[in-house]
Amino acid sequence: MEAINNRLKVMVKVFRRECHRVLQSERTTIHGADGMLMLLQLAIAEVNKQHGGEFKVALSDVLMAWKHLLLDKLHLPPPNFARLENYDLILEAYESFLKRSNTVDLVDILSMYKQLRLDSDLEEPVSPIQLFEFLSGNTDVSELPDSSVPSTPSSKSRPCSSQVKLSVRRVFCSYLNLLLNLKNDMALALTIDVPSRALGRQAFTDIKHAAQNNNTSLFLTVTSFVRAIQLGGKGYAPAESDPLRKHVKGLSDFVQFLDNLEEILGEIPDPSVCGARLVTAIRAALVKGRSSGDAVHAAAEETTEELKARICQLHQIQKQIANGSGTGISPARPKAYKVNHCTAYGGRDTVKVLMALLDEEALIPPCGNKADLLSEDQPVLSGAEGICVLNLFRSPEVSTGCSPEPLKNRVQSRLDLLKPKPKDKGIRSQFACTYNDEELPLNRVLEFPSTSQIPTCVHPAPKAQTLPAVDEECSSNVEEETKAKSTSECPNKEQSGFQQGAALKPRSGNAQNRGAGPGNRKKTGTQAQGKGNKRKQVDSDQQGGSENEPPEKKQLTSVSVKMPGKTVGKVSSKKKLIAGQGKLTSFFRV
Incomplete structure (x- = not known):
């Protein structure tokens, strides 16, 4: 498994070096196996809702469509079971989500590698069958010859027993991913309410509807709204009837936190120091208000140390490559029409290091427990119970009165109707509620007060x-x-x-x-x-x-x-x- 992981890293390295030839943005991020599965779940649920159903999907349908998706994109023979009813629409929705969020998956990386590789590069580091086995989570992958790329701690297979630790690490990487790629809607969904900012399903639904109306990404919708509130006058401020008005504080806190991260990224030139500062800021937000013995606190501390060490290692590796051969991963190129080139160059080295870190995270083997991944993706991170991505993208249900009430409620309502009702008494005084029925009438009470x-x-x-x-x-x-x-x-x-x-x-x-007294008796x-x-x-x-x-x-x-x-x-x-x-x-x- 370690050998195939190293071969995948060679493939991603070539993609990062030559991606400017086929992509419009050099900050395109990669979805790993777990991210691809979560996106497929959202695509199936969206198609089911469009065809008169509900925004939900069974786990068996996701796994069935998952195999068909991998085999079709890798141009391998299809499996021996039938496809889902609306498979073509599901595949279209999946590809549309990738394009809209400026992301690619590992299968797309393999397809573009064949176009972007040079003569000095390996002809085919990973075959389609080996990539299928890797994404499916099978451990019987044939070993390949060892590569010259040094192994890293993050490339090793980590056990998925600690769900809290994996969720905390996913939140760290989602914040860094959103910092590099502002169009990544999945990264925003995993971070908008972690830590808790009172931005639950209703707030996310309002953001999603506003983004669909404006045809923009989720983060751009949130940022535009907050900037209009902070800087806009009476003519530019959002209307009072805007649904996002109810979530001003939570959205402002989220945008402010991302602004702080971007400020750190642009002001500190050293990638090692800047990366450590970014990871520390994310850790401080996650552990705020938690005790040292909390599971999230311990997982955040451990993840922070691991990411700091890996960022320093990647920075040293890139410095050696740049000083030796002069070839390496090209950072984001500044545009010629930039007013200030210093701002264009600010944080370029840090962006290059963070991009390499996120690429390694995308090459982690998939989680073995698919049910935990698709049902409870954020346990105990947002303050209360965990919420999966599917439930977050699902709009809150509006009661229409058509669905029957639970049996327990219907039985209780029937029993209430069968109970004898007390007879209505005559009109009483406005102070009658202060007297019991057994007391004297009101005129007797007034006649003898005490x-x-x-x-x-x-x-x-x-x-x-x-x-x-x-x-x-x-x-x-x-x-x-x-x-x-x-x-x-x-x-x-x-x-x-x-x-x-x-x-x-x-x-x-x-x-x-x-x-x-006898002395006070009246006279005649x-x-x-x-x-x-x-x-x-x-x-x-x-x-x-x-x-x-x-x-x-x-x-x-x-x-x-x-x-x-x-x-x-x-x-x-x-x-x-x-x-x-x-x-x-x-x-x-x-």
């Missing part, structure tokens, strides 16, 4: 008041109405000997205490006439009674009161006297 104000009727009956002589008809009416009023307010008054005057006293506890009408302090007591009694008792809303009747020998006047009264009116009448009779 137990301390309930009349006990235990005091001895006061002496009957002697009233002046009045008309028989009027006096009899007044006495009957006053007696009826006192009887309705306290039925026990007749048994305890209460008279009319006692029934009209205030109900407050203080008023009862003032009138309870003749005695009250000659003493002014008694008049004040009658006034205070009248005020207390009117404050504590609700007035009766009934019409007054004109009653003439006659004194012996002269007529005092007419007293206005109701058919039923209001509270305290009897005492007031007796006061004016004097």
Whole structure:
């Protein structure tokens, strides 16, 4: 396996040296075996959605299409099982994704090598059958003669047992890949919410729809939106109804982090120092807020040390090649129309080293567990549960009401309908919610607010008041109405000997205490006439009674009161006297 890996590196080296002859961009990145499989999964899901299905695909369909794809592109005999129903559309969607993201796969590298190789290069370092076996993950690949290219630690087969470590390493390489190739949508999908920036499926779907409407890459869509928010005025800022407005903070943090990486890339000329600074910045973002014993923290620390050491090795190898023969991997050539050539040349050596590092990562043997790769690609990296690339590209489902509810919910709804409903009671007061059904009605509560104000009727009956002589008809009416009023307010008054005057006293506890003692008993009408302090007591009694008792809303009747020998006047009264009116009448009779 190590020998074929070295031969693949020779093939990629020739491609990097001569790719400017067939490609428009010299920063085209390469998808390895795992990346190719993930892209194929997205292509199948997209075709299924276009033909009336859902954006999903079974693992068996992906593996079946994977073999057909490799054999067709390598021009080998097809397998002995049938293709998928829409295989041609799947292949077209796969190739379209590669072209749109400015990437190529290893099969394309082999095809272009035959066109780009020189006479001094090997005629065919890897045969199509050997490349098929390598991409399929078979370990029974025939050994080839050893190559002159030195082996590297990253070219060795790494076990795929540690899913967290592989995911962390993939995130590191995706950040570096996005830094070199801004059109790589797969790299953006793997990094946009790692670490967590509150950019989940809904945010990614909004970005994807905006990119499709503008016919641009995902990263260019995000950058354009953030720049318009930061620098645009009222006429250039995005509209308030723009779906990306809901994710301004997360998108700004993501663009700011990429800006920091680009600043490091352009300012530090030494590739070894610059590469170490880039890897350290990515590690700091991943381990922020995590304890030292966390699995992601440990994997990030280990990956950082490995990448730093490999970047230094690649830099030394390229320096030796450049000083010796003068031939090597050509860096990105600056354009003649650049305003400042310093900015065009800034970071060229670092870009060359990072490109060689990413090429080596693309030549890593495929992961043995395809289910883990396609289902949980980012476990515990974004703060909560992991999310696979397929679920990230799938738009959130909108409830239409057509699909039936789960059986448990339907059973519970049926049971709720069968439960007897309580009968609706009559309209109650706005304060009825504060009372229990077992409590007294509202009028009883208002009539006796507290137990301390309930009349006990235990005091001895006061002496009957002697009233002046009045008309028989009027006096009899007044006495009957006053007696009826006192009887309705306290039925026990007749048994305890209460008279009319006692029934009209205030109900407050203080008023009862003032009138309870034998020294405070009321005098007769003749005695009250000659003493002014008694008049004040009658006034205070009248005020207390009117404050504590609700007035009766009934019409007054004109009653003439006659004194012996002269007529005092007419007293206005109701058919039923209001509270305290009897005492007031007796006061004016004097």
